Amino acid sequence: MVTVLVIEDDERSMELVSTLLEQMGHQVLGARSAEEATSLLREFRPALVIVDVRLPGQDGLTLTRHLKAEPRTASIPVVALTAHASLADRDAALGAGCIAWMTKPLSTRLLASTVFGLLGQKSTSASSTLG
Amino acid sequence: MHMAGHDGTAGGGRTPLRWKHGIPWDRLRLREKASMLVFSVAMMLGLLVTLIVVLEHLDRGGLITAETARATQLSLDRFSLAMNNQRTAVASYLLTHDTRALAQYRAARDEATRDERQLVGLAALDDVDLGPLRTSADGWEAWADGAVSLTPAPPSASQIELGDRLFSTLQARERRLDRILDGAATQAATQADLRSGFLATVTPAIGMLLLGLLLFLGGLVIRSMLRPINQLAETARAISRGETSDIPGLGRDDELGELAQALAAWQEEATNRLDVARAVTEEKDLQARTLELLNQAATATSGVLESSQLGHILVEQVGELLGGAEAALSWHNRSGRDEPWILSWAGLGPGDDGVLGPEGASGVVLPTREPLLIENYQTWPTTNQDGPRSGIQSMAVVPLSIGERRGGTLAAFTRGSHRLDRHDLRVLALLAAQAAPALEAARLHTELLRANLDLTSTNDELQRASRHKSDFLANMSHELRTPLNAILGFSELLLDADEHAIDSTRRMGFLHHVHNSGKYLLNLINDMLDLSKVEAGRMELREAVFDLAESLSSALSTMSPLADKGQVELISNCPAPLRVRADEEKVGQMLLNLLSNAIKFTPEGGRVSVDVRREPDRLVICVADTGVGIAKEDHERIFEEFQQLATADGSQRQGTGLGLTLTRRLAELHGGEVWVDSAPGEGSRFSFGLPAARLVDPRPATGRPRRQSQAAKR
Secondary structure (H helix, E strand, O other), rough: OEEEEEOOOOHHHHHHHHHHHHHOEEEEEEOOOOOHHHHHHHHHHEEEEEEEEOOOOOOOHHHHHHHHHHHOOOOOOOOEEOOOOHHHHHHHHHHHHOEEEEEOOHHHHHHHHHHHHOOOOOOHHHHHHHH | HHHHHHHHHHOOOOHHHHHHOOOOOHHHHHHHHHHHHHHHHHHHHHHEEEEEEEHHHHHHHHHHHHHHHHHHHHHHHHHHHHHHHHHHHHHHHHHHHHHHHHHHHHHHHHHHHHHHOOOOOOOHHHOOOHHHHHHHHHHHHHHHHHHHOOOOOOOOOOHHHHHHHHHHHHHHHHHHHHHHHHHHHHHHHHHHHHHHHHHHHHHHHHHHHHHHHHHHHHHHHHHHHHHHHHHHHHHHHHHHHHOOOOOOOOOOOOOHHHHHHHHHHHEEEHHHHHHHHHHHHHHHHHHHHHHHHHHHHHHHHOOOOOOOHHHHHHHHHHHOOOOOOOOEEEEOOOOOOOOOOOEEEOOOHHHHHHOOOOOOOOHHHHHHHHOEEEHHHHHOOOOOOOOOOOOOOOOEEEEEEEOEEEEEEEEEEEEEOOOOHHHHHHHHHHHHHHHHHHHHHHHHHHHHHHHHHHHHHHHHHHHHHHHHHHHHHHHHHHHHHHHHHHHHHHHHHHOOOOOOOOOHHHHHHHHHHHHHHHHHHHHHHHHHHHHHHHHHHHOOOOEEEHHHHHHHHHHHHHHHHHHHHHEEEEEEEOOOOOOOEEEEHHHHHHHHHHHHHHHHHOOOOEEEEEEEEEEEEEEEEEEEEOOOOOOOOHHHHHOOOOOOOOOOOOOOOOOOOOOOHHHHHHHHHOOEEEEEEEEOOOOOOEEEEEEEEEEEOOOOOHHHHHHHHHHHHO
């Protein structure tokens, strides 16, 4: 079982992403802000980080840069998830060190294939993870 | 020839009368003086020669007398000898009776007679009395003749004695005569010597005296001629040096007087020419100085593009150009007449208000654009009769104009005895002609700067608006995508999932998410449309009179479920009824926005209170909460679109992020405003003010509300 850290302040988006990841058989750690994510990262080492760009307080890209600068977390792939959909936003995200960039509204299939491509696992039993 | 003519005229003008007052030496002409000198010399010489000749003649006479005396003496000697020879011959004959002796006697007698005659002739010259001598000689000769005639009888002794006695007398008389002659000769010789000595002494002395007199006279004449000539020569040199001096001898009647008059004429001519030349030089110097100053002014003002600084320089330049005159400058810095004047001045005091204003001299020059010279300001009839004249003596005012534009005036004035003249006016006009383009350049520069500034600010505004628009669109996109994310994501999830993969509870939850997101999206779109209507000025208020207390109570009941859910106490304090004329729906919208925000940001157990109070000029509805509060720097930002703060519990954001923006816009549409008073940890008080004019009197007056509503419309 692989742990994925989702950082998202919008509750519905968080639930949507979590549901999808859990259906894929991953364990989801949820954080509502970059600060909360940072404290979680002190205890856990997720295989993947999915981060919303616009967050209250520190924004997602700044957090990404910090993760990339930290040797312990630098190797964790980060996927940016944002409602800011311009090319400049994409470049900013990739420049900050994100491996992928996805815009809202989210395509569940694109998220699934991206996460699969990054983690190489697919849950056989989605229901078992939805406890 | 010229002098001869003068001579004749001068000679003709002389009257004999003047001669009565002695010799008018200065009135004699030089020619006359020279003639007199020559005449004097001739006279003196003649006198000298005459004197010498006379003296010589006198001397000669003396010499002749002495010689005559000597000749008479010799003749006497010969007579005496002849008488002795007679006596010897008589004596011999008487003794011997020899006839030869008688013959000798006879011969001697003849000789004596001859000598006697000669002697008589000479003695007559000498004025000597020969009478006694001749008597004695005749007596002796008579004795001798008697003695001889008695021969051969011997003479008696008495006869001989008589003869001897007679002869002795003769001899005595001869000796006496001889002595007289000797004395006369000696005296004559002495007198001749004396005369010669006198002549030898006196003649040169007189000559010298005459010569001296001559020299003196000559010197006098020459001096009397030379001195004035020298003076005139000196005067002529002085005149040629350009000096003015008194010409000596102007009153003289002679040639020197004429020369002096000619010199005087020359001097006058020379002085006149010198004056003309000096005036020309002064004029040229002044022109050069003026040009120099004008040039300086041009240099000083070139590159100065600030009107007041330029004015200051120009006013200073006027002082330098016009010998310390004070100056004042008026200049319209804008084309329009109603723009204020730019004034610069030096020395203009509090009493001189009327000088430069439209009422003063400048006001006369400005419309006519004709230079004005007021040589006596004290008597100048200004339109501003009451204005104090403050000791201003004279004034010169020239227009400052560029083409058809009446830019202003440049005035110079003096207070002391110094008065401005036409030359000053001309110089001032030159300066003005030079200054006007500089002032115009400064004016245009100022306008250009202003236009630039306007452009820059317009550009800034446009950029800001453009940036705002981009930001708005980006935010818009974000805000639309967020609910769409839920709608599309959950519906996709539900569509893709196996029928049993998701239990019904979760399925319902997902469907609620989709539904709520759709509603949120609708609210967002409505808010956005409202806002864009307000921004475009197309939002219309549907005004009516309603009870604000009722609206508030309705809003509170709408919000009470949300408050209950968040465990927030809702309190209201509003006088009822409170009739206002406004758009009821919009006011309700604003109340709901403020209330929902307050509840959202108030933690559990908190309180939200609404307080309605009247202020002199407005009605204030204040919604206060006990929430986290808002930092001062965020007070304005929260009224901007999509600027949301974290909610009290960090939970799901509600509202579109346009609520406060819209509330503020709607309040402004009502002629009111929305503001916040808050600090972190102290809760927030959002207030909504409506102008007092919107309050409707409990006893409604017909027509009045209509007018109020008109006034309230944009």
